[in-house]
Amino acid sequence: MINVLIVEDQRMMRENMESHIQQNDRYHLAASISNAALAEMICVQHPVDLVLMDVCTENDESGFEATKKIKIRFPNIKVIIVTSMLDCSYLDRARQVGADSIWFKDVSREELMKVVERTMNGESVYPDTTPEVILGNATSYEFSEAEIRVLRLLVEGMTYKQMADALGITIDTVKAHVSSMLSKTGFPSKTKLAAVVISKKLIVNGF
Missing domain, CATH: 3.40.50.2300 (Response regulator)
Structure with missing residues (x-):
């Protein structure tokens, strides 16, 4: 048993x-x-x-x-x-x-x-990737690793400067990543992007 x-x-x-x-x-x-x-x-x-x-x-x-x-x-x-x-x-x-x-x-x-x-029975069962999430005109698979790192901090409510400091990159680079994600998804603002990401459970703050 x-x-x-x-x-x-x-x-x-x-x-x-x-x-x-x-x-x-x-x-x-x-x-x-x-x-x-x-x-x-x-x-x-x-x-x-x-x-x-x-x-x-x-x-x-x-x-x-x-x-x-x-x-x-x-x-x-x-x-x-x-x-x-x-x-x-x-x-x-x-x-x-x-x-x-x-x-x-x-x-x-x-x-x-x-x-x-x-x-x-002794197996370790892991999918190769997390399930695909639709975000506006894009899917989660279309985001680069660098964009995901920025997105994770964006969901936490950080400013461009705070994100740049946390990641060790320039503010312009952070803005470029955010702009790229907005272009891919078609969302009008980073606030909308963060809200949809949270609602779709793609990124969960605090765990």
């Missing part, structure tokens, strides 16, 4: 995952919580073999940080990052904290339980 901990703050999604686990004879629901900060303690108190870990949880607790702590203390526990966010940094961050797999809730072609089975 594989003992599963679910960490998910959205009630409907949490109940859906609970149902999948409870309907499968191979798995046992050890606990289901909404705050990632409690996950490590649950692993101490209960036998846990697998964690389904949301990224952004209750009280803004980070699933990445919780995963890192769990994998350091319990390296044999499998962790699958489960997220609806399409932030292009998430694949690298999930790997950095030791997550065994990642599953995008709303757009993954593969069902969650299939990813669970593959992970428990």
